[in-house]
Amino acid sequence: MEKGTSLWNDAWRRLSHNLPAIISLFVLIFILLLCFIGPLLPFVQSPSAIDLANSTAGPSTAHWFGTDPLGRDLFSRVLYGGRVSLSVGLVATAVAVCIGVIYGAIAGYAGGKLDDFLMRFVDILFALPFLVLVILFSLVVDRPASEFTEWFIRKSGWARDSVAPITTLIPLFIAIGAIGWLTIARIVRAQVMAVKNQEFVEAAVSLGLSRSRILFRHILPNVIGPIIIYTTLAVPGIMLLESVLSFLGLGVKPPGSSWGILIKEGADRMETSWLLLFFPSLFFASTLFALNFLGDGLRDALDPKSAKD
Amino acid sequence: MIRLILSRLGQGIITLFVLVTLTFFLVRAMPGSPYTDEKKIPEHTLKRMKAYTGLDQPVPVQYARYLKNVILHQDLGDLIRRDGVKVSEIIGESFPVSLGLGVLSIGIALIIGIPAGVIAAVRKNTALDFSCLAAAMLGICLPSFVIGPLLAVTAGLGLKSLNVAGWSSPSDWILPAITLGLINAAYLARLARGGMLDVLSQDYIRTARAKGASPSRIVIRHALRGGLIPAVAFIGPAFAGMISGSFVIETIFQIPGMGQHFVNAATDREFFLIQGLVLFYGFLIVGANLLADLVQIALNPRLRSA
Numbered sequence: 001m002e003k004g005t006s007l008w009n010d011a012w013r014r015l016s017h018n019l020p021a022i023i024s025l026f027v028l029i030f031i032l033l034l035c036f037i038g039p040l041l042p043f044v045q046s047p048s049a050i051d052l053a054n055s056t057a058g059p060s061t062a063h064w065f066g067t068d069p070l071g072r073d074l075f076s077r078v079l080y081g082g083r084v085s086l087s088v089g090l091v092a093t094a095v096a097v098c099i100g101v102i103y104g105a106i107a108g109y110a111g112g113k114l115d116d117f118l119m120r121f122v123d124i125l126f127a128l129p130f131l132v133l134v135i136l137f138s139l140v141v142d143r144p145a146s147e148f149t150e151w152f153i154r155k156s157g158w159a160r161d162s163v164a165p166i167t168t169l170i171p172l173f174i175a176i177g178a179i180g181w182l183t184i185a186r187i188v189r190a191q192v193m194a195v196k197n198q199e200f201v202e203a204a205v206s207l208g209l210s211r212s213r214i215l216f217r218h219i220l221p222n223v224i225g226p227i228i229i230y231t232t233l234a235v236p237g238i239m240l241l242e243s244v245l246s247f248l249g250l251g252v253k254p255p256g257s258s259w260g261i262l263i264k265e266g267a268d269r270m271e272t273s274w275l276l277l278f279f280p281s282l283f284f285a286s287t288l289f290a291l292n293f294l295g296d297g298l299r300d301a302l303d304p305k306s307a308k309d
Numbered sequence: 310m311i312r313l314i315l316s317r318l319g320q321g322i323i324t325l326f327v328l329v330t331l332t333f334f335l336v337r338a339m340p341g342s343p344y345t346d347e348k349k350i351p352e353h354t355l356k357r358m359k360a361y362t363g364l365d366q367p368v369p370v371q372y373a374r375y376l377k378n379v380i381l382h383q384d385l386g387d388l389i390r391r392d393g394v395k396v397s398e399i400i401g402e403s404f405p406v407s408l409g410l411g412v413l414s415i416g417i418a419l420i421i422g423i424p425a426g427v428i429a430a431v432r433k434n435t436a437l438d439f440s441c442l443a444a445a446m447l448g449i450c451l452p453s454f455v456i457g458p459l460l461a462v463t464a465g466l467g468l469k470s471l472n473v474a475g476w477s478s479p480s481d482w483i484l485p486a487i488t489l490g491l492i493n494a495a496y497l498a499r500l501a502r503g504g505m506l507d508v509l510s511q512d513y514i515r516t517a518r519a520k521g522a523s524p525s526r527i528v529i530r531h532a533l534r535g536g537l538i539p540a541v542a543f544i545g546p547a548f549a550g551m552i553s554g555s556f557v558i559e560t561i562f563q564i565p566g567m568g569q570h571f572v573n574a575a576t577d578r579e580f581f582l583i584q585g586l587v588l589f590y591g592f593l594i595v596g597a598n599l600l601a602d603l604v605q606i607a608l609n610p611r612l613r614s615a
Contacts, residue, residue, distance in 0.1 A: 120320070127324045127598060128331070129590040131556065135575055136335045136583070143340040240452055244557055247454050248572055260452070267458040267561075281455050288450035 011225075014301040021297025024290035031287055035082035045073040065279045068265065077257055078279055084258040085284070088172055088251075089239035095177025096238070097231050100184030101220070107185070108192030109215050119189065126182050134175045134241065135250055141171040172251055176238055184230050191223035225302035232295035236288040243284065259284040310606065317602055321595035328591040329379070329584070333372055336580050364389075364580070375584070385588070386581035396585035399570055404589070407566035410486055410558070411551040415544065417490025418497055423540060425494070426501025430509060430536070431528055441498060448495025457488045457561040485562040489555055493547050497540050505536035538608055545601020 015021055050072060059066045065074035107118040149167040152158075195201065196219060204214045243260025245251030252258040259280050266277030359365040363374060378384040385396040429441035448456075461484055508514065509532055517531045556568035567586060574582040 123320060124324045124327050127321070127591075127594055128328050129587065129594060132571065132587055132590060133331070133335075135572070136332065136339075136587075139575060140335055140338045140340075236450065240450075243452050244454075247452070247557055248560065250572075250575075263452065263455055267454055270458050270462055277455070277458070281451070284452070285447070285450045285455075289446060292446055292450065 011298075011301040015297055018297040018300065020293045021301075024293040024297070027286060027290040028294065031082065031283065031290075032086065035079050035086055038079045039076065039083070045076050059275070066273070066275050068276060074276065074279055077262060078259070078283055081257040081259045081262045081280065082283060082287075084169065084252055084256065085239055085242060085260065086287070088169055088176070088242040088258070089235045091169075092173045092176040092180065092238045092242070093231055093235045095173055096180035096234065097184055097227065098181075099177065100181035101188050101227060103181065104185035104188030105192050105215055105220060105223075108189035109196055109211075109219065111193070115189070119186075122182050122185055125179070130179055131241070131244070134179055134245065135248075137175040137178065138171045138245065138250055141174055145170045168256065169252065172242060172245065176241055180234065180238060184227070184234070187226050187230055188223060191226050192219055195219050195222050229295060229299045229302060232291060232298055236291040236295075239284075239288060313606070314599075314603070317599055321599060324595055325588065325591050329376070329588055330372075332584050332587045333375060334368075336578075336583050337368055337371075339578060379588070385585035388582055389579055396581050399582060400567065400585060400589055403565060403567045403570055406564060407555065407559075407568065409482065410489065410555060410564065410566060411548060413482060413486035414489035414493065414551055414555075415548055417486055418493035418547070419544075421490065422494035422497030423501050423537065426498035426540065427505055427528065427533070427536070429498065430502045430505035431524075433506065438502075442502070445495040445498040448491055449499075453488060453492055453557045454561055456491060457485070457558060460484055460488055461561075481562075485555075485558050485564060488561075489551060489558050493551065496543060496547070500540040500543050501537060504539040505532060508532045508536040511535075534608055538605060541604050541608060542601055545597040545599075545604075548597045 065078060068074055068077065103118065103122075107115045110118075145168065148170065152167060192215075201214060201218060204218045209218075239259075242251055242258065243263065246258050246260035247264045252261055262280035263277065263284060266280055270277050356365070363371060366374070375386070378386065385400075388394040388396065388399070425441050425445070429438045432438050514527060514531055517527050522531070555564075555566065556572060558564070559566045559568040560572070567589075570582065571586045573579075574586065
């Protein structure tokens with residue numbers, strides 16, 4: 001029997017012909033592996049081992065990227081910082097996408113007055129100064145988050161070093177996620193409205209399925225394409241936001257590190273050693289570059305109509 | 310059209326109201342207070358100070374009083390930690406600086422971004438197009454705190470006349486404005502390219518081509534007007550964002566603008582200064598969005614009937 005090509009097969013075929021997108025995909029996988037698995041390898045040094053005799057050294061076989069002013073190994077600092085930056089980017093985007101998809105789907109499916117009200121609310125939030133609110137919000141949830149950290153350490157008995165780097169980021173996740181869901185809500189609403197009058201939805205209605213089952217089992221799977229595209233394009237924006245907040249001293253705080261913090265430290269000492277700025281910036285920019293190209297490629301692959309050529 | 314403007318205006322007022330309320334309660338939910346200092350303030354002094362600023366009242370009373378002062382008297386309140394300095398004075402001092410930086414950088418963004426995007430669209434899928442796109446992507450992906458120091462080192466040290474930090478002579482304005490301008494030029498170029506590509510594939514362009522109009526005339530007379538709509542829509546919010554969102558640039562180049570005041574006020578818990586600055590930002594954003602809507606209507610006749 002001949003096999004039909006599914007949407008996903010089709011999309012993958014188109015994506016695999018898009019050279020920049022495929023290169024981006026490999027670059028991303030490489031960076032992800034490097035940052036999350038790399039630090040487990042035996043030859044990667046501790047990112048916090050201070051060696052003042054060997055400060056601001058150039059690259060060598062012992063320190064691949066050289067050392068920072070405190071003699072810490074820059075290579076491992078870039079890897080550990082990448083863990084933080086990538087986690088913030090991925091988790092905050094996940095929070096934003098979850099809120100946005102549910103909100104947009106309900107607005108689009110309900111229609112009428114409820115839709116009007118929900119979308120007017122989004123319009124209003126959209127006009128608010130985003131960065132300003134993220135800053136205020138992250139200050140508000142700062143203390144509850146550190147209390148949570150203490151509570152979690154007491155309850156679980158895990159080492160502080162393995163808990164604190166993650167739990168202290170919770171304000172960032174919430175702050176960025178809580179305000180980043182607006183665009184995705186608009187996109188999902190428009191998509192749901194386009195799909196909800198099609199025959200397969202009518203069929204589901206006539207089968208007597210419940211409204212929530214129709215929305216989440218029948219309509220949402222059909223609008224997954226735009227959601228994936230937007231998610232890919234949202235991660236770089238959110239990573240940039242994290243770096244800006246860390247740069248201003250409001251995001252990740254030392255001794256924790258992220259690419260944003262490393263870049264700031266590098267920029268401060270650019271005149272003595274430009275490598276301190278170069279390596280973190282290289283990783284940061286490559287990740288964002290790859291995500292953007294992959295997002296553009298996915299848009300062309302999943303949504304051929306909008307492909308501009 | 311008048312109805313459209315009125316409804317946008319109404320929405321703007323609601324936006325400002327939501328913003329004021331949100332900020333008010335966020336600020337009061339923050340841990341710490343404006344009075345935490347290295348040295349301990351005696352109990353009765355603290356009480357008097359709180360009574361003076363009204364911070365001893367219950368929060369709903371404070372809220373009502375704040376709204377009343379803002380709406381009826383246009384009074385944003387005083388600074389808490391610095392006696393006798395009004396919030397409006399701080400804004401009055403720092404806003405011209407931020408505005409100057411914003412205007413200069415949006416000019417730079419327009420001069421670089423729009424032509425780059427239009428040329429990329431006209432020369433689609435050529436090396437020129439790809440290099441414009443790659444440059445724009447680089448501008449979007451590099452955080453401003455990388456572009457800033459890089460420019461400062463390459464230009465500021467090469468040309469001795471340009472100061473890397475400070476805000477005293479006009480030459481101090483150049484580097485920060487270019488830094489801020491380049492980032493927005495990147496967004497503008499992408500939007501202009503997308504919009505132009507949309508327009509260039511439409512029927513009326515084919516008609517113009519068929520009647521023998523020259524390629525440059527087609528682009529300038531026929532396509533530009535429609536093709537630039539997405540870019541224009543971005544300028545409004547971008548302008549407000551430039552004035553308020555130049556926090557990083559102001560930190561790098563040590564510019565005494567509003568962004569610096571905001572970051573300091575947030576860490577010092579200067580309640581009234583935070584609220585005043587956020588309200589002022591909101592005002593700018595609502596105004597800029599309204600202006601962008603009007604320009605869009607002027608550019609796109611189809612919106613006029615709505």
